[in-house]
Amino acid sequence: xxxxxxxxxxxxxxxxxxxxxxxxxxxxxxxxxxxxxxxxxxxxxxxxxxxxxxxxxxxxxxxxxxxxxxxxxxxxxxxxxxxxxxxxxxxxxxxxxxxxxxxxxxxxxxxxxxxxxxxxxxxxxxxxxxxxxxxxxxxxxxxxxxxxxxxxxxxxxxxxxxxxxxxxxxxxxxxxxxxxxxxxxxxxxxxxxxxxxxxxxxxxxxxxxxxxxxxxxxxxxxxxxxxxxxxxxxxxxxxxxxxxxxxxxxxxxxxxxxxxxxxxxxxxxxxxxxxxxxxxxxxxxxxxxxxxxxxxxxxxxxxxxxxxxxxxxxxxxxxxxxxxxxxxxxxxxxxxxxxxxxxxxxxxxxxxxxxxxxxxxxxxxxxxxxxxxxxxxxxxxxxxxxxxxxxxxxxxxxxxxxxxxxxxxxxxx
Amino acid sequence: xxxxxxxxxxxxxxxxxxxxxxxxxxxxxxxxxxxxxxxxxxxxxxxxxxxxxxxxxxxxxxxxxxxxxxxxxxxxxxxxxxxxxxxxxxxxxxxxxxxxxxxxxxxxxxxxxxxxxxxxxxxxxxxxxxxxxxxxxxxxxxxxxxxxxxxxxxxxxxxxxxxxxxxxxxxxxxxxxxxxxxxxxxxxxxxxxxxxxxxxxxxxxxxxxxxxxxxxxxxxxxxxxxxxxxxxxxxxxxxxxxxxxxxxxxxxxxxxxxxxxxxxxxxxxxxxxxxxxxxxxxxxxxxxxxxxxxxxxxxxxxxxxxxxxxxxxxxxxxxxxxxxxxxxxxxxxxxxxxxxxxxxxxxxxxxxxxxxxxxxxxxxxxxxxxxxxxxxxxxxxxxxxxxxxxxxxxxxxxxxxxxxxxxxxxxxx
Numbered sequence: 001x002x003x004x005x006x007x008x009x010x011x012x013x014x015x016x017x018x019x020x021x022x023x024x025x026x027x028x029x030x031x032x033x034x035x036x037x038x039x040x041x042x043x044x045x046x047x048x049x050x051x052x053x054x055x056x057x058x059x060x061x062x063x064x065x066x067x068x069x070x071x072x073x074x075x076x077x078x079x080x081x082x083x084x085x086x087x088x089x090x091x092x093x094x095x096x097x098x099x100x101x102x103x104x105x106x107x108x109x110x111x112x113x114x115x116x117x118x119x120x121x122x123x124x125x126x127x128x129x130x131x132x133x134x135x136x137x138x139x140x141x142x143x144x145x146x147x148x149x150x151x152x153x154x155x156x157x158x159x160x161x162x163x164x165x166x167x168x169x170x171x172x173x174x175x176x177x178x179x180x181x182x183x184x185x186x187x188x189x190x191x192x193x194x195x196x197x198x199x200x201x202x203x204x205x206x207x208x209x210x211x212x213x214x215x216x217x218x219x220x221x222x223x224x225x226x227x228x229x230x231x232x233x234x235x236x237x238x239x240x241x242x243x244x245x246x247x248x249x250x251x252x253x254x255x256x257x258x259x260x261x262x263x264x265x266x267x268x269x270x271x272x273x274x275x276x277x278x279x280x281x282x283x284x285x286x287x288x289x290x291x292x293x294x295x296x297x298x299x300x301x302x303x304x305x306x307x308x309x310x311x312x313x314x315x316x317x318x319x320x321x322x323x324x325x326x327x328x329x330x331x332x333x334x335x336x337x338x339x340x341x342x343x344x345x346x347x348x349x350x351x352x353x354x355x356x357x358x359x360x361x362x363x364x365x366x367x368x369x370x371x372x373x374x375x376x377x378x379x380x381x382x383x384x385x386x387x388x389x390x391x392x393x394x395x396x397x398x399x400x401x402x403x404x405x406x407x408x409x410x411x412x413x
Numbered sequence: 414x415x416x417x418x419x420x421x422x423x424x425x426x427x428x429x430x431x432x433x434x435x436x437x438x439x440x441x442x443x444x445x446x447x448x449x450x451x452x453x454x455x456x457x458x459x460x461x462x463x464x465x466x467x468x469x470x471x472x473x474x475x476x477x478x479x480x481x482x483x484x485x486x487x488x489x490x491x492x493x494x495x496x497x498x499x500x501x502x503x504x505x506x507x508x509x510x511x512x513x514x515x516x517x518x519x520x521x522x523x524x525x526x527x528x529x530x531x532x533x534x535x536x537x538x539x540x541x542x543x544x545x546x547x548x549x550x551x552x553x554x555x556x557x558x559x560x561x562x563x564x565x566x567x568x569x570x571x572x573x574x575x576x577x578x579x580x581x582x583x584x585x586x587x588x589x590x591x592x593x594x595x596x597x598x599x600x601x602x603x604x605x606x607x608x609x610x611x612x613x614x615x616x617x618x619x620x621x622x623x624x625x626x627x628x629x630x631x632x633x634x635x636x637x638x639x640x641x642x643x644x645x646x647x648x649x650x651x652x653x654x655x656x657x658x659x660x661x662x663x664x665x666x667x668x669x670x671x672x673x674x675x676x677x678x679x680x681x682x683x684x685x686x687x688x689x690x691x692x693x694x695x696x697x698x699x700x701x702x703x704x705x706x707x708x709x710x711x712x713x714x715x716x717x718x719x720x721x722x723x724x725x726x727x728x729x730x731x732x733x734x735x736x737x738x739x740x741x742x743x744x745x746x747x748x749x750x751x752x753x754x755x756x757x758x759x760x761x762x763x764x765x766x767x768x769x770x771x772x773x774x775x776x777x778x779x780x781x782x783x784x785x786x787x788x789x790x791x792x793x794x795x796x797x798x799x800x801x802x803x804x805x806x807x808x809x810x811x812x813x814x815x816x817x818x819x820x821x822x823x824x825x826x
Contacts, residue, residue: 041639092611092624093610093611094623095624110680111612111626153793161799166826168825169632169634169636169640170795170798170801172636173629173732173795174798176628176633177627179616179618179627198505203594205592209507210470210471210507211471211507214591214592220585223585224582226454267537340756343754344756383567412581
């Protein structure tokens with residue numbers, strides 16, 4: 001076993017996280033599909049959507065008041081009000097039958113259509129009824145005041161939402177206002193998640209036999225995939241048997257946009273996984289070994305156009321690597337060029353953190369009272385991740401961070 | 414119209430946003446329901462979940478190597494290795510049949526069960542085969558080294574996830590590891606969303622008649638509700654008719670945890686909406702008028718235990734208010750006591766921003782090159798919100814912010 005493991009290690013092509021993010025960029029993109037705007041939150045438009053007609057489409061009052069010709073109000077004041085004859089009122093949602101001529105005004109609700117002849121709306125606060133049918137105006141208005149232009153919210157052909165940015169609630173509002181009811185979005189990348197290991201059993205196993213562990217990684221990875229806009233597909237649990245793994249991977253390949261394998265945790269099993277992935281398709285393995293802690297035994301491959309991520313066997317290491325490498329990959333393949341911002345907080349480090357140069361360290365922390373408190377514990381412990389509020393990164397070039405250093409913590413949500 | 418509007422205003426009970434968040438705290442909470450862990454991402458546990466048994470449940474190797482009695486390695490070195498007889502190897506996922514006695518070792522895969530008699534695992538890197546069946550050990554190990562204790566990931570009864578915090582991917586992993594397959598979570602608050610206004614038509618209206626506008630608010634509010642963990646229910650579009658609105662609200666009351674009304678935009682219609690809400694149930698209106706820009710004509714009420722939010726008629730104002738007041742309310746009723754963190758960024762303000770004291774201003778901004786660039790435009794314009802990267806807040810006590818001031822921008826995602 002030892003000899004095999006040592007031999008296997010010689011084939012490692014170790015990369016940094018930065019190299020992986022910049023260099024492992026599969027060309028695969030999911031096709032476009034139409035979804036209704038009501039179901040489009042978080043979906044990624046495949047192309048920009050433009051306004052089919054001007055918005056709001058008519059000159060619209062922004063206040064309650066009176067539609068007027070602005071020139072009729074020039075020079076008026078509290079001391080010297082202007083007098084206008086009110087010829088009627090506009091009703092919401094209807095085209096005004098009246099027009100506004102010199103010396104006249106028409107009552108306007110907020111949002112009403114500006115009548116022909118009017119070029120401004122005087123707020124009701126600056127008017128009062130002088131006698132039935134006549135108002136006093138005590139403040140002048142400029143042309144355009146109290147009015148939204150017919151194309152002020154969007155000109156015809158103006159971009160309503162860009163391609164590549166997940167749709168936000170206000171984007172759905174903007175599309176609805178424009179009468180866009182369906183939008184072409186990238187299909188969710190289908191991410192098939194395999195767990196491997198003779199010791200791994202389903203999470204619904206009530207009583208474990210000694211040596212067995214329940215599959216913790218698949219549920220967490222599935223949630224991370226969904227959160228990144230992908231569609232997780234369960235590949236199930238595969239025993240430590242290269243032939244069984246190869247059969248399972250080949251079967252999944254045609255229906256997967258990404259394949260994720262929580263690899264066995266021992267070196268021998270990892271090498272077997274790498275061997276299977278290497279045979280799966282061309283050009284094959286891109287890196288085997290990532291300069292990250294935890295998470296070194298990570299494998300990245302491109303098998304006939306399907307990216308394959310081999311994750312470490314430890315659930316915690318697997319989730320750390322998937323967050324840094326897998327989520328950006330799922331987003332990339334799903335056409336997301338502007339990922340949503342992640343919550344971060346800048347706080348002081350509560351204690352010294354050692355680190356080796358040449359390796360990126362991901363440290364789980366709790367955040368309390370403006371300080372980041374590192375959580376220690378073996379990389380096998382999932383509880384460290386479950387108790388963390390977020391993580392910080394010690395970059396490759398650093399030899400560690402001193403207590404009191406200001407650090408940026410990425411917060412889990 | 415003017416007289417009515419002015420009279421209506423006298424009944425305004427204006428509150429600050431802070432008062433609304435601290436003071437408008439309905440007691441309503443949604444009931445608990447069981448959901449499978451696979452479907453529980455983002456759901457809010459109704460009670461803490463504890464480990465039903467210790468995890469991992471057995472002492473487990475964290476490295477590839479040899480299970481030993483630590484005392485057998487004391488004093489060994491590269492120059493003076495210790496020799497141990499290898500009596501066999503542990504297989505993954507099975508209970509070891511061998512035990513480790515003085516002078517012996519058992520081969521261990523990472524994750525394997527520690528055999529009886531052993532108290533540590535020597536990494537394979539610190540051993541080599543001396544002759545068949547015998548290894549040299551060149552580095553001593555302490556008891557517990559290379560081993561996860563049987564209850565190190567979680568002791569029996571230890572809290573796996575807290576109540577009140579939406580479940581994150583790693584929480585689902587932790588629950589799966591413990592064999593917890595279903596979790597009691599708060600039901601999603603049912604939030605019925607009404608749009609009102611004679612001018613408002615369905616977003617699928619292809620051609621608008623003059624004066625009509627498509628309902629932009631409902632789609633955006635529905636998405637915000639879903640994002641906050643609620644279940645949006647469409648109440649549809651109600652004309653500016655108090656009787657019709659009252660009928661619609663009364664019908665929705667029994668099946669709603671929250672009711673949201675995008676109120677008509679003119680003062681008269683707003684007052685009619687307030688009148689209807691006031692009749693809907695006890696204790697009724699809590700505030701009518703919020704010291705916020707945009708969004709002043711906001712109404713908050715408690716109608717027989719169902720909170721009712723009356724939003725301004727302008728889509729942009731409505732979405733600004735719902736984000737600040739509605740989302741925390743939906744979370745509260747859905748049992749969420751620890752809301753997920755929001756992405757923020759600290760940048761410099763690109764230009765002066767005036768503001769009136771006593772009023773909270775919500776300013777939409779783009780963020781570029783480390784600066785927040787305020788987006789101006791009438792509060793009627795939804796496009797301002799759709800072009801924004803986030804927003805900043807000018808608090809009530811400020812008279813404005815100078816260009817160059819450091820501001821915290823909450824980013825949309």
